[in-house]
Amino acid sequence: MNKKSFSFKLLLLGLVSGVMNGLFGAGGGTILVPGMFFLLNVSQHKSHATAIAIILPLTLVSAFIYIQHGIIVWDVTLKVILGGVVGSYIGARLFSRIPDHLLRKAFGIFMIIAAIRMVL
Template structure:
């Protein structure tokens, strides 16, 4: 029963994460904390092991989604490698900080992050893109399926600083960082939305490999719980990528915002009074 539950959580996380380029950890971590620790349905689970499961899941979620985006050429590989390089030190530091966190502290800080992410998702459709960064970076072009040409870009120094911060949050909480990367690519650097999601999933895949190595070395990965999540995350990632291309995801993004907000409030309450 526990393994089927984890597989279902992996599939849901992978699907929702791939639709908007999150990587799935933003969904898996609060869901697993809820059913594993608060409801007690997963014996022996801890915040550290939840993060360990999440980073393993994101390798396969990111891989399946990236392969799907590669087929339709919506991955900017150069940007992916630059952002990945900037995130490596942050991920390693975040993973070591995670080792010393107790459950109340993890819940409090993770809850604050979820609320910030829900606000970012809420605001990204209402904020106007910033031209300043594109003008100071090397311009790139992308022609979408409708024949429209998009010009985007960024200064590398700013991208490295930004991805260090995102990498730290990813290593600390076991999330993919896509919730922060996608709005940054769209609003700051004027990326076309589908390229932003495809590139984000490529970054999530690369980052999850480094993240998982660090957490495995720290003993944070309970393999008997992580293995059932892998096939669910891989299949969910493929389904989510297809939905991203074929449907308007505004409704699902709205549901995701509400979920993040509710999980965030619950996590903060647990951190303060739990």
């Protein structure tokens, strides 16, 4: 893959994940992880870790706009943040102990279950 093609894929992946984040609050895991893994041949662990780093600026931009429009439920937000911070710490510590093939399968199963729940 030439450098120009690779850069285009990166920009396109960023654009799609940014739009999905803004519209649905999704894009980091659902778009970036499979995109990096399948399109860019980034390892499973590195795809997940890189997606987490990318999600922060995407989320900050979306959250800023949502705050401007007054559509955030703050009492829910603050309570979920508390649990999320603790859960993120635990998940990140466990992350390196899971082999790539199991991480890929667990992520795939999670995505399928989430998709089914969203449709039904």
